[in-house]
Amino acid sequence: MTEIKDNYSNSNGKNKELDLENGHQIQKTFGSVGNLILAFKTIGTIYGDIGTSPLYVFTSIFSDPPTDPRDVYGTLSLIIWSLMIVPFFKYVFIILRADDNGEGGTFALYSLLSRHSGLPIRKGNSDDLIIANRDRDSVSSHSVKEPNIIKRNKLIQKILLVFVLFGTSLVLSDGLLTPAISVLSAVEGIVIPAPSLKSSIVPISCLWFISLASIGIWNISHNPSILKAFNPYYAFEYFIRNGSSSYHVLGGVLLAITGVEALFADLGHFNRISIQISFTLFAFPSLTLAYLGQGARLVLDPSVSANTFWLTLPSTDGPIYWIVFILATLATIIASQAMILATFSLVRQAMQLDCLPLLEVNYILLGSILIIIIAFQHSANLTVAYGVAVASVMLISTILYAIVICVVFNLPVIVAIVFLLIFGFIDGAFLGSTLLKVKSGGWFTLFIAIFLLFVMLIWRWGTTLKLKYELRNKTRLDDIFASNCPEQEAQESDSEDSDEILPTIGQKSKNIQLRLLGTGFPVNRLPGIGLFYKEAGMGVPLSFCHFIRHFPAVPEILIFITIRPIPVPLVGEEDRLVVKKVGHYEKVYQVIGRYGYTENIYQGEEFMKKLITAICEIDPKAETILENLENEVVTYIIGHQKLVAKSNSRWWKRAFLETYSFLVKNSRQIYANWEIPADDIIEVGIKIAV
Structure with missing residues (x-):
């Protein structure tokens, strides 16, 4: 867990981009061999959850020993065909095609739908959507020619966002249960210390799947007739x-296909072909043999249903047992890490899209998992709560992909309808079965998911209020400083409705004395560089307006900077910065920094060099800044807006604002992972009445 956190917290934008594209570079460099290498690596990352399901599936299905062999054949047939239809066909060969420039997960589907509908994540410039629509070896991308139903209907946009957030909440709640249920099922009744897995994850995972296949073949040899379970007749006959x-x-059958959403979310670490190879040739055969073997032994000895996996080993007291026991324990730890990795990916995306506050995810996961283990105590108790999240998010992904078929792939509506009817029926059947167990434990998953959804919606709502306030109260420098250049003032007034503070073409830069408008009080220019951050990409930051009226002094190099997330996983360095000179004001610049939803925002020394270099390209007079950058004092001024309720606000709005304020107080600062010295940061507090 610590290693994942270090990667999450400390990697800058450049390192993050290299990390995410590493798998794709292997494939491009070595072709087919590269795909095989990636396929081998996927075994230790994305199949941990589904790979440990044989530990508890049959024990969950048969709480009492089966009295009729046909029940074993029927449930086994259901397991085999569920593995074939859901993970194999639906996810590995269909849904993985809806990657967002190599990224997967519910946010990737939302990103695809947003930009193919012409909807930016935030109100911004059209050039952001141009960047977002660039084809990067992904699904066919194009700019939106005519507004579709998503673009035209605000209600559909809100429903779509809630759907995505709820699906993400379900995956996150799944991420809490996976480590608990996997590890408990492996170490039921005994605890051993786990060795370091840093360099052994892939070999251990391979050994685990080989063990599953080998044990399965050994069990099948005792009752070869179990192969009849491939016939779907037994599944239908069981229901009839x-x-x-x-x-x-x-x-219980659903537990055999858990982990499919983590598989989709982890797509960005590899590629579609490598996952298709590894699942088809390795994971699927191993799992099928394991379940067939357990079914064969259940037919011969129904009493093994008490703990099917362990009681069907070749030996229950010799070295084979203990070797498998150690492998199972290590495999479940790897499964937990795989789910945690997917959880971190989703949490990071949610934070970047203003859907979650900055949280210490490691500690929250650790505390929550420990509480779950203590509360439920046995894996059998957890399996009841487990399925609700899995079935719900599968159905949400099916609905979202059906929309993607029409909006992104531009296929006929009938294709989306057929897809929705087939897989929606299967997902709905699984969900209906798990909802029957809500009272006996399934409520826990729904409670966690609904709570996370509430947090996401409140955070998104509060952040949107701040953004709208800044947009309504946008200010130009000419509204703050007295102008010494009437011609300039007249020209800028013509572009008052512009989204940005635009420079005047052909106007010579003049080093004017800054004075406050109205009072005429002089404003001093102090040595150094000052970056004033703002939420919206328009006008002057509120923090600057508030600051200058109380302290009439500004740095010599004044930069208004907006951090803007756009709906792509990664932004190329050529598109990272948009730099403009602000009118006739010398050494005053407007900057937009674009970041994809999988990137960490980095504002450290390397970023400053790129920023000043970009400024020098549009303003030759700024070259002296670059030459003396190491000696320049850089100050980061960040606005801290606090939402407060108006005196006539309704009770529900006051309650929501109090909840949002509580989340703000208990979240990390927005600049916590920007890698800038804490001593160089100045926060400007502003109260916003809404």
Whole structure:
């Protein structure tokens, strides 16, 4: 967990881009061999959850020993065909095609739908959407010619966002249960210290799948007739024979396909072809053999249902048992890390898209998982709560992908309808089965997911209020300083409605004495560089307006900078910065820094060099800044807006504002991971009445 946090917290934008594109570079460099290398690496990363399911699936299905062999054949047939239809066909060969420039997960689907509908994440410039629509070896991208139903209907946009956030909340709640249920099922009744897995994850995972296949073949050899379970007839016969009472078994079968959403979310670390190779040739055969072997032993000895995996080993007291036990324990730890990795990816994306506050995810995960383990105590108790999240998010992904088929792939509506009917029916059946267990434990997952959804919506709502306030109260420098150049003032007034503070073409730069408008009080220019950050990409930051009226002094080099997330995973360095000179004011610049939703914002020394270099390209007089950059004092001024309720606000709005304020107080500062010295930061507090 610590290693993941270090990567998450400390990597800058450049390192992050190299890390995410590493897998794609291997593939491009070595071609087919590169895909095989990536396929080998996927085994230790994305199949941990689904790979440890054989530990508890049959034990969850048969709480009592099966009295009729046909029940074993029927449930086994359901497991095999569920593995084939959901992970194999739906995810590995269909949904993985909806990658967002190599990234997967619910936010990737939302990003695709947003930019193909012409919807920026925030109100910004059209050039952001041009960048977002560039084709980077992903699905076919294009600029939106005619507004589709998503662009035209605000209600659909809100529903779509809530859908995505709820799906993300479900995956995050799944991320809390996976480590608990996997590790508990492996170490039930015994605890051993886990060795370091830093360099052994892939070999251990390979050994685990080989063990599953080998044990499965050994068990099948005792009852080869179990291979009849490949016939889907036994699945249908099971439902016909048992009637409505058999519907609950789907909740147990669902446990065999958990981890598919983590598989989709982890796509960005590899590529689609490598996942297709590894699942088809390695994961799927191993899992199928494991379940067939367990089914074969269940037919011969129904009593092994008490703990099917461990009681069907070749030996229960010899070295084979203990070797498998150690492998299982290590495999479940790897499965937990894989789910945690997917959780971190989603959390980072949510933070970048203003849907979550900056949180110490490691400590929250650790505390939550420990509480879950203590509360539920046994893996059998956890399996009830586990399935609700998995089934719900699968159904949400199916609905979102059906929309992607029409909006992104431009296929006929009938294709989306067929996809939705087939896979929506399957997902709906699984979800209905798990909802029957809400009272006995499934409520826990729904509670966690709804709570996370509430936090996301409140945070998004509060952040949007701040953004709208800044847009409504945008200010130009001419509204603050008295102008010594009437011609300039007249020219700038013509562009008052512009989204940015635009320079005047052909106007000579004049080093004027800054004076406050109205009072005429002189404003001193102090040595150094000052970066004033703002939420919206328009006008002067509110923090600057508030600052200058109380302290009439500004740095010699004045930079108004906006950090703007755009709906792509990564932004190329050529598109990172937009730099403009502000009118006739000398050494005053407007800057927009673009970041994709998988990138960490970096504002350290390397960023400053790139920024000043970009400024020098548009203003030759600034070259002296670059020459003396190491000796320049750089100050980062960041606005800290606090939302307060108006006297006539309704009770619900006051409650929401108090909740948002609580989240702000208990979250990390926005600049916490920017790698800038804390001593160089100045916060300017502003109260906003809404």
